[in-house]
Amino acid sequence: MKTILRTLSPIIFAVALVESYLRLTGTAIGALLSQYELYVFFILLLFLRYSWYVHLILHEGGHYLFGKLTGYQLLSFQVKKFVYNEKNKKITYIQSGPTVIAGQCLMSPPPKGSYAEKPFKLYLLGGVMMNGLTGIILYGCAYLLAPERGIILVIFSLVPLWMALSNSWPYGQNDGAIVSQASRSAEAKELLFYQLEIAALFEEGATFTELPDRYFLPLAEGRYLKTNLADFLYMAAYLKALGVLDFEGADRLLQSFAANRPVTRSAYWPIFVVESLFCDAVFGRKQAAKEKYAKIQKNLVLKQQWNTSKRVEAAYAFFVEVDMSRAKSLLKQAKQNLDGLAMPAEKEIEKRLTEWLQGYFVA
Known part of the structure; x- marks a missing residue:
């Protein structure tokens, strides 16, 4: 049951977001579909699929930005099997071993202060905030365009908004779960x-x-x-x-x-x-x-x-x-x-x- 819910959740989220846009703009889905040839939707889906990599980089970049703002120092930056190491300034391709994580911005905490004094929330939630901000901008700008153009921005806002939501909601060992657990004691x-x-x-x-x-x-x-x-x-x-x-x-x-x-x-x-x-x-x-x-x-x-x-x-x-x-x-x-x-x-x-x-x- 949990597997089915995890599979359906992003679909339900996408349908709800598109439906809200259509209702707020008073647009019928049939009218929008008639504006485009069928092949355009396949191209959009292809771009949407690979836009995930862009938002993954932005997510890890958010960890880096907010980490730096709170005194953290970069150790390594990983996207899929490509890893940048700050010490030797080199990018390495992991040839073997599973890609356990999609991405990671690994930083060392501020050297001064006790564990109780060291900040951690902004660093850990930086990726969520970056994805959320990107998604909100895309979705908000959709209302500045005609519906047949704005719906494209709505579609491209789905990935970052879902990444922000799924990473902030405490589950497993995602960003939200780590913050929640570390905040308990x-x-x-x-x-x-x-x-x-x-x-x-x-x-x-x-x-x-x-x-x-x-x-x-x-x-x-x-x-x-x-x-x-x-x-x-x-x-x-x-x-x-x-x-x-x-x-x-x-x-x-x-x-x-x-x-x-x-x-x-x-x-x-x-x-x-x-x-x-x-x-x-x-x-x-x-x-x-x-x-x-x-x-x-x-x-x-x-x-x-x-x-x-x-x-x-x-x-x-x-x-x-x-x-x-x-x-x-x-x-x-x-x-x-x-x-x-x-x-x-x-x-x-x-x-x-x-x-x-x-x-x-x-x-």
Whole structure:
């Protein structure tokens, strides 16, 4: 039911917005349709489809603008698989790995002041405000034109207005949800800044194993587990454990994640499922690994994550299927994919684990 509502919501929103324009201008839809040839509507739909990229850039630009106004410093700017890094002033194309996010403007918070004093709302809601302002301008200007021209502006206002609405309404881990969660308590706000500081450390070249233990104390002490902001810490702690080949510790973290958080509603759910299969394979829990594998093959999102992790595929082939030839082939692909990873910290983990798996094939 929720999936159906998510699918229908933008359609209902678009129909309502167009209908309101027609009513306010006293225009009949039939009269407008008769003004254009059929091919014009196909062209409009094509432009509307690709206008999403323009508004995605504007959305991330809004984060940047309002972040700068409140003392934040740019770390990286991502649109789909293109990432601009402020430190080296280079644009990188992510060749491998899933595009988990459509875009991201990653900034480090102001260095001075306590967590309680640091601003965050304008930075996080900057994209929403930019999309909302763009949509309102387009929709408002439609009333300055004749209806047969104004309806075109109304149509092009749909994407930014929907982006503003869907990102501001707290759901999952969108901008509105993060602001809502971080505003609930000083502790939750602290988790938000932990995440931003860890991201800044990564941009400076730090690896997962070099992350200070203080960031993960809330997990060890069982604090702050009622917020989605804890999910990032779980996955970062998991990768830190893998970085030193502490598979028992990594496995315990995933089990704790599943016990304390609604994992299926987390943005990290696909990663969690695939990595938990990796742990099942390593520890010889073959039946559990096979059940997860069957689940992954039936789910498009999980399968996408699976297909981008050749290291996990290789572990499954070796420990569960006992297919040495396939495992060797997958490990070779895993090594080839290392250069396509955007984060050096992620590359370091994958390289370490790939070399560990290869150790089983050394005569």
